Amino acid sequence: MRVQVAIIGGGPSGLLLSQLLHRKGIDTIVLERKTREYVLGRIRAGILETGFVELMREAGVAERMDKECFVHDGTVISYGDIEFGINFKELTGSHVVVYGQTEVTRDLYDARDAMGGKIVFNADDIQIHGADSDTPYVTYQADGTGHRIDCDFVAGCDGFHGVSRQTIPLTVRREYEKVYPFGWLGVLSETPPVHDELIYAGSERGFALCSMRNENLSRYYIQCSLSDSADDWTDQAFWQELKRRIPAQYAATLITGPSVEKSIAALRSFVTEPMRWGRLFLCGDAAHIVPPTGAKGLNTAASDIHYLHNALLQFYEDHDSEGIDRYSEKALARIWKAERFSWSTTNLLHRFPEQNGFDLKMQKADIDFLRENKEAQSVFAQNYVGLPY
Template sequence: MRTQVAIIGAGPAGLLLGQLLHKSGIDAVIIEQRSPDYVLSRIRAGVLEQVCMDLLDKAGVSARAHAEGLPHDGFDLLFKGERHRIDLQALTGGSRVTVYGQTEVTRDLMDARAAAGLVTVYDAQNVAVHDFDGAHPRVTYEKDGQMHELACDFIAGCDGFHGVCRASVPEGALHTYERVYPFGWLGVLADVKPVAHELIYANTERGFALCSMRSNTRSRYYLQVPTTDKLENWTIDQFWTELGHRLDPEARANLETGPALEMSIAPLRSFVAEPMRFGSLFLAGDAAHIVPPTGAKGLNLAASDVGYLWNAFADFYNDRSRAGIDTYSDRCLRRVWRAERFSWWFTSLMHRFPETGEFGQKMQEAELDYLVHSRSASTALAENYVGLPMDFGT
């Protein structure tokens, strides 16, 4: 079998790239080691920047996101028991974000790919990438007990942090940067009404909390917990009680409780791999970088990677230009490091760090006080939160 672009990974990055390439008349096959049900079962972020929405528009898969997504014009910072609103539209000249679950983005992309009759190989085992440093890259995998080979022009590694693509880069060709944080997020998804219309980011002496949502009837809540904490140490009742302790009186009064649809603990890390291109192999999304979820940059960064890669391939096949291919890594990394900086800063500002004690808490509160009372500081926060602008061209 042969294709123009072999995409490894059927998460939102791989599926979005496949759909954009299809719209540009470029053939792509997606290879995924998991089942479709497993891919859809992964509970992830749900705040989409305008850049991400624009790409969904270009891919022709944005109808449900526009119909069911929740446009948000601001969010609240909670510290010292009081909430302060960051007015995104006023501070950025009209920009906003859309709350729409990553699972739903994935579902929309899967449905569009199936409707178009495009090839996606699920449950592929022993996936390997070969000869991406030469003129004839290829992918091999096992399916139903038989080995298969896929010849291609390019390989897009959209297979996540633990995927095969980055792991296949020769030792010494890759430089990685990492910061592991001394806490994680205990998250609960529940069919209860959100405590507020917009997100609440809370800095408290008990630790960070986030009140988010997936719809007007489904909420997503998080608590900062030590990295040593275990899920079995928590009951859903204990979660609701602790969340209430970290909220202001109004939000606490509005807090509806109920059984958890999903409950998990996720570690937090910042990670970047450089470069993001190796011959005919291109890394995108979590395969190349991870951000802490504070500020919701993960999916949005993956989307911008895909936008650059789609443009690069479209220029190559339509105009025989390699400019986009040759500048892909540098263009992506400039945006990646800006998002890494923002996510690191916002995480450092909102979480309680064991080593800083009471002094660190007071410094955070002082910075938050300055942030909400300085229009310049609030504007910088808002501009980064809604996402820095991009010109995708094609």
């Protein structure tokens, strides 16, 4: 088989790239090592920047999102007894929307089905060959049979543990990483959200986040030890701890219920450079990871897709390689700003094991400055709704 672009990874970034290119007449195939049901069963982030929303519309898959999403014009931040709001709409003229990653992925799968897009599930032993040449190709196993795909370009959208990043030689790539000394215990419950906006809460007991998926499905998180497992936490223990960390007025009105899903995620900041090697391009988690504080994971993947799909259009429609030549440079310039925001927001609201009295005073001073200073709030809001592409 031959296609113009082989895409490895059937998550939202790979599907979005495939859909955008397909609508411009560029032939693609998506290889996914898991089943469709497995991909749709993953619980992930649900806050979409303005840029991501516009990409969904450009891809022709925004109809259900526009009908069902929750528009968020701001957020609530608390720190001990301090509580204040940051109004995104007032400060930036923009907003974010809440629409679950699972729903984004479902819409993209439905669109690929409707347009006859080529997707291969259960693709094992995927390997990328000749990425540093003009004739790259991808091999994989499916149903016990070997397959080969010749292509012009390969897009690696296969996540942190995928084959794409590992294909780039260690002599070429450089990796930057910070591992945080705690995790997030997340609970999904079929209960109404405690507040119309998200609540980011710092306390002496640690961080907490109150989020939602829809009017009857809430997502809550608390900072926890890396040595914990989800089985260590009963639903009752989780709710009790959450109430201790959020402002009293919300703790008093919080509606609890059985957890639908419960898991612990470790936190890390990670970037690999470059994001292009020859005709292989890295996108999303294959190239970078952010802590979930600030909701940048899915959105940074979307910015990669914006740069890559426009670069490929420039190559095929205008016979101009400027976009693909500068893909890594452009993508990384925005990625590092998103990394900075996620890192700084994590430091602002979490308790670290090594913090001393001075560190805690500095943290409180940062909170006070953010609460009192409109310019600081504007910077926070600009980053949260998404820096321009």
